[in-house]
Amino acid sequence: MATSQHRDNYHALHSQFRWLVPDEFNIAEVCSRRWAAAPDATKRIAVYADGAGVEPRFHTYAELQHQANRLSGALASLRVGKGDRVAIVLPQRFETAVAYMAVLQMGAVAVPLSQLFGPEALEFRLRDSDAAVAICDDSTIMNVLEARNTCEALRHVIGVGGSANGDAGGGAAAMADLDYAAILAGQPAEYAPVVTRADDPAVLIYTSGTTGNPKGALIPHRALIGNLTGFVCSQNWFGFNPYVDQSTPSPARGRAGVGANTSGARPSAGDRNTSVFWSPADWAWTGGLMDALLPTLYFGRPIVAYNGRFNPQVAFELMQKYDVTHTFLFPTALKAMMKAYPQPKKFFKLKLQAIMSAGEAVGDAVFGYCQRELGVTVNEMFGQTEVNYIVGNCAMFWPAKPGSMGKGYPGHRVAVIDEAGNECPAGVVGEVALHRLDVHGEPDPIFFLGYWKNPQATLAKFTGDWCRTGDLALRDADGYLWYQGRSDDVFKAAGYRIGPGEIENCLVKHPAVANAAVVPKPDAERGALVKAYVVLTPEAAAERGDEPISREEWETRLMIDLQRHVKGKLAPYEYPKEVEFVDALPMTTTGKVQRRVLRLQEEARARQAGVLPPA
Numbered sequence: 343m344a345t346s347q348h349r350d351n352y353h354a355l356h357s358q359f360r361w362l363v364p365d366e367f368n369i370a371e372v373c374s375r376r377w378a379a380a381p382d383a384t385k386r387i388a389v390y391a392d393g394a395g396v397e398p399r400f401h402t403y404a405e406l407q408h409q410a411n412r413l414s415g416a417l418a419s420l421r422v423g424k425g426d427r428v429a430i431v432l433p434q435r436f437e438t439a440v441a442y443m444a445v446l447q448m449g450a451v452a453v454p455l456s457q458l459f460g461p462e463a464l465e466f467r468l469r470d471s472d473a474a475v476a477i478c479d480d481s482t483i484m485n486v487l488e489a490r491n492t493c494e495a496l497r498h499v500i501g502v503g504g505s506a507n508g509d510a511g512g513g514a515a516a517m518a519d520l521d522y523a524a525i526l527a528g529q530p531a532e533y534a535p536v537v538t539r540a541d542d543p544a545v546l547i548y549t550s551g552t553t554g555n556p557k558g559a560l561i562p563h564r565a566l567i568g569n570l571t572g573f574v575c576s577q578n579w580f581g582f583n584p585y586v587d588q589s590t591p592s593p594a595r596g597r598a599g600v601g602a603n604t605s606g607a608r609p610s611a612g613d614r615n616t617s618v619f620w621s622p623a624d625w626a627w628t629g630g631l632m633d634a635l636l637p638t639l640y641f642g643r644p645i646v647a648y649n650g651r652f653n654p655q656v657a658f659e660l661m662q663k664y665d666v667t668h669t670f671l672f673p674t675a676l677k678a679m680m681k682a683y684p685q686p687k688k689f690f691k692l693k694l695q696a697i698m699s700a701g702e703a704v705g706d707a708v709f710g711y712c713q714r715e716l717g718v719t720v721n722e723m724f725g726q727t728e729v730n731y732i733v734g735n736c737a738m739f740w741p742a743k744p745g746s747m748g749k750g751y752p753g754h755r756v757a758v759i760d761e762a763g764n765e766c767p768a769g770v771v772g773e774v775a776l777h778r779l780d781v782h783g784e785p786d787p788i789f790f791l792g793y794w795k796n797p798q799a800t801l802a803k804f805t806g807d808w809c810r811t812g813d814l815a816l817r818d819a820d821g822y823l824w825y826q827g828r829s830d831d832v833f834k835a836a837g838y839r840i841g842p843g844e845i846e847n848c849l850v851k852h853p854a855v856a857n858a859a860v861v862p863k864p865d866a867e868r869g870a871l872v873k874a875y876v877v878l879t880p881e882a883a884a885e886r887g888d889e890p891i892s893r894e895e896w897e898t899r900l901m902i903d904l905q906r907h908v909k910g911k912l913a914p915y916e917y918p919k920e921v922e923f924v925d926a927l928p929m930t931t932t933g934k935v936q937r938r939v940l941r942l943q944e945e946a947r948a949r950q951a952g953v954l955p956p957a
Contacts, residue, residue: 352740352749352821359571359752361780363787367540367563370410370447373639375535378407386642390618390664391436393649401436403642406443408531409436413444415529416520420498422474424449424536427546429468429476429496430626431455431486434647437502437522438625439635441477446544446563449536453546454626457481462848462911465489466555467548468496471794477522480504483514500525540564540787546794547628549727549839556844558794559727566636568788572731572751573637576698576721577668578738580641581617617695620646620660621670628727629700633670654682658690667695672837673704674868676720680711687715694718698734700725701837702869703825709744722748724823728790729776729809732756733823747774747815747823754788755780758817763805771816771826775808831937833862835870838915842937845908845916849874852907854882854900859927861941863920864948874918875940876904877927897923 377386383404392398422428428445430452432438445452453471455464464485468476472495478486479502490496501518515521538544545561574580619638623630625647638645646664650656657679660666671679676699683689694716700723704712712720723734724747733756735748742748750756757765758772766772780786789809792800803809814826833840842860849858857877862870878886886896901921908917928939948954 350740355752361753361784363540363564363567366537368538369544369563369566370443373636374407374443377403377642387644389436389439390644390646396649409440410443411531411533412526412529413440414448414533416525422450427451427453427471427473429453429455429473431476431478431482433457433481433649434625435649447535449538451543451546454631456624456626458913460911461485461488468493471546478514480513483517538563547727557796557799560791560794562791564787569632569731571753572734575736575751576723576734578696581615617643617667618664619668620666622652623670628730632730654679658686661692662690665693667693670698672701673699674836676708680708698723702834703745706744726811729788732776743822747825749821753780758815759808763808768817768819771814773829774811774813774815778807833870835872836868848908848911854878857927859935859937859940861937863944864953866953871919873920875922875924
């Protein structure tokens with residue numbers, strides 16, 4: 343779908359859109375139960391399960407709901423009730439979707455935790471959330487068991503078997519307290535869902551912070567409604583007909599989230615929407631959960647769950663195999679695909695209609711590649727866990743500018759503001775912010791409820807009715823936003839959001855490290871690499887000068903050891919790709935590390951090396 347770059351209906355869409363948010367709303371109800379009640383529930387596919395060593399199969403909405411009902415019953419028997427936290431430590435697989443639906447229809451709170459987390463990262467999140475139950479599989483069971491020792495609230499660990507059915511037979515199912523398949527087998531296929539209000543908490547997602555430990559962002563059920571305008575726009579209407587009369591329910595007029603019926607799903611051709619979604623984004627992250635899994639299920643469409651590592655060949659093969667029409671791909675993934683297959687049409691038959699990308703700027707080369715070789719104009723998007731999917735493009739209705747973040751999506755009043763909370767004029771750099779009220783003065787449903795156990799951080803997030811994102815941008819004369827960096831020290835590396843505080847805390851626990859600072863090092867391929875500046879302890883510094891090995895070899899060995907240390911405790915993408923040993927870190931008079939000084943130093947070096955253009 344090489345959508346028009348000349349049509350511009352932005353003003354009409356943004357000014358006319360109105361939210362319709364019911365008092366009672368439940369994500370599982372609209373993502374699973376309503377479709378399971380439809381006449382075609384046993385034929386309507388919810389999840390295509392695939393992966394390395396996995397026998398491909400599909401699962402219907404009827405199966406999704408029945409399995410969710412059984413798991414809800416099992417969790418209820420374990421005394422999980424409304425508001426209790428249940429950790430979901432699973433990769434992309436059918437049981438992950440089941441777990442979310444089961445937890446949410448109980449009125450409990452899902453705590454997504456990435457399979458990439460090491461025991462230390464898991465331990466903090468499990469302990470801080472007071473999770474009562476953790477659901478894991480072979481890929482995560484060892485780290486969960488190691489992390490649970492200090493988690494007093496964690497009463498039960500449920501292990502999902504290794505097969506596509508989550509069957510028993512060793513592995514996590516045998517190592518955990520409870521076997522997933524066995525406890526589901528003992529429960530009925532029916533479950534009476536708990537009534538939830540739109541403002542009730544649904545998901546607790548931990549987001550990296552600048553200093554200290556990660557913060558838990560508490561997301562309400564209504565936030566899914568707030569995500570839908572961005573999802574529909576960035577996915578070029580997701581196979582639905584945008585040109586409808588006033589009597590036809592459509593995402594175009596804010597019918598997102600009205601009740602729990604299927605009346606808002608009018609396909610674009612005939613009586614069947616053929617959209618299929620896939621993204622390599624982890625379903626434990628906001629991007630994978632709120633930008634892929636949940637909105638796809640909301641519209642009753644299939645999503646491909648691939649349990650395995652990303653590579654360009656697998657990406658193209660999956661999209662061809664399942665006739666994927668819509669996707670979310672990080673710029674780093676698109677770059678890798680472009681390099682591996684400059685002319686993909688020679689090898690693959692694709693049916694792509696839309697590509698959304700986020701995390702960093704796509705860039706002219708990838709933007710042109712997608713238009714030329716994939717026949718799709720990339721819709722870049724911006725958001726964060728607390729206020730997701732608020733800015734972006736929709737090539738179907740307004741022209742995209744390569745490298746721009748786009749404009750505020752319908753229903754969201756987005757501006758660039760100064761420190762006092764005043765809107766900045768065009769061309770002036772300020773902080774991207776979202777107003778609590780839309781352009782009609784009605785509450786925007788996208789907002790998080792607050793930071794878990796951290797009211798001070800919640801208050802600091804706002805200036806009046808403006809929610810600050812911490813991201814700097816300028817607005818051009820046409821209303822497009824252009825990213826200018828972070829107002830704090832959080833950064834993106836290869837599409838992942840990196841909070842330096844957690845990595846620094848981990849590094850300092852190594853016996854050779856006295857202090858550490860983590861900053862982004864500009865990289866032509868991945869946007870940025872994680873770099874650590876390390877100050878050695880006096881004992882380690884003395885050892886460095888000892889013979890028989892050279893100083894350079896000693897530092898190389900320690901760097902490898904530090905990388906292994908971080909990999910083992912945090913997530914693989916968080917370990918420093920480069921370590922520079924220094925005598926001291928730049929500090930403020932109050933003893934705070936000045937990461938900005940180090941970041942500017944890295945940028946200056948990158949310009950000298952030609953990685954960044956001259957200032």
